[in-house]
Amino acid sequence: MAVSKTNDASSQDEFQAAKSGTSPVKSFLSGGFGGVAAVLVGHPFDLTKTRLQTAAEGTYTGGIDVVKKTLAKDGIRGMYRGMLPPLLGVTPIFALSFWSYDMGKKVVYALTPKRTDPQLSLPELAFAGFFSAVPTTLIAGPAERVKVLLQLQGQGASAAGPKYNGPIDVVRQLYKEGGLKSIWRGSGATLARDGPGSAAYFCAYETVKKLLAPAGADPAQLNMLNVITAGGLAGMAMWSLAIPPDVIKSRYQGAPHGTYTGFLDCAQKTVAKEGVKALFKGFGPAMARAFPANAATFVGVEYSLQLMNQLW
Structure with a gap:
């Protein structure tokens, strides 16, 4: 009887710990560490992807040609x-993303007060993942707009030289051209990419990490190889869904004002001119980036979180 009560108490403690989740401050900070790691590892791949997606037909033969040129x-x-x-931008974006993911899980627990299993199902994890993309779009949309414009200006030769001198100059010129609306152009497209992508991202990570954990072991116990594998595969799962809306987002955000009336108009014109295959331009570089960049992300997140847990 005493053993039964002890087990019940232990299960209840586990349930409460799952519902409480990670400290919001720790979630925020660890996400920021993960974001910095992702950019340092993944930016060359991202630049290759963006140029391949937005260049005129025939400019490049593929991702390797982009790199060579x-x-x-x-x-x-x-x-x-x-x-x-x-x-x-990624530091607050990833910080907000991982914080929002934990908040999304807490929302699930709040909406299911009678649940008996602390483990979230795949649909529940997907909800929390999609939820994480909503607040991050407020930062990611403008950051993506500025990044795309800076990446594209080095793509072609121009006698007049580069249009922008840096990110602050991009923001200044965009505001002068069209106010805040111009700066936030493509934010809806960013959410169309990141919502489903984040759902797949966190579902894949949680699932793979659990599958890789030895029988009876706690998936929360870190193993570097497992974190790298789960993080890399999570990134690939995300980009397998995200690449078509990412193509449209990049084109819409990088095009001169008036080229497209919106996200759907950009999608329709792209498909009409180049076919459905155009929606998968940059797929190779995106997938090549997905594994190392997101493996780095989760290594940064998990091990910075572990360090913070040891410190306080």
Whole structure:
């Protein structure tokens, strides 16, 4: 009887711990560490993807051709063109994303007060993942807009030289051209990409990490190889869904004002001109980036969180 009561108490403690989740401050900070790691590892792949998606037909033969031409023209520094906006923006974006993901899980628990199993189902994890993308779009939308414009201006030759001198200059010129609306152009497209993508992202990570844990072991106990594998596969799961809306987002955000009336208009014109295959431009670089960048993300998140748990 005493053993039964002890087990019941232990289960109840586990349930309460799951419902309480990670400290919001720790979730926020660990997400920021993960974001910085993702940018440092993944930006050259992202630049390749964006240029391949937005270049005129025939400009490049593929991702490797983008890299060769970029290196020939600008050297290794060219592969990191436009990195400052995501580096500055990704820290709060990822911080907010992981914080929002934990908040999303708490929303699920709040909506299911009679549940007896602390483990969330895949649909519940997907909800929390999609939920995480909503607040992050407020930051990610403008950051993506600035990043895309900076990445694209090094793509073609221009006698007049680069239009923008840096991210602050991009924001200044966009505001002058169209106010805040111009700065936030494509934010809806960013959510169309990141909502389903984040749902797949967190579902895949939680599932793979659990599958890789030895029988009877707690998936929360960290194993570097498991974190790398689960994080990398989570990134690939995300981009397998996100690449078509990402193509449209990049084109819409990078096009001159008036080229498209909106996200759907951009999608329709892209498909009409280049076919459905155009929606998968940049798929190779995106998937090549997905594994290392997101493995780095979760290593940054998990191990910074572990360190914070040891410190306080």
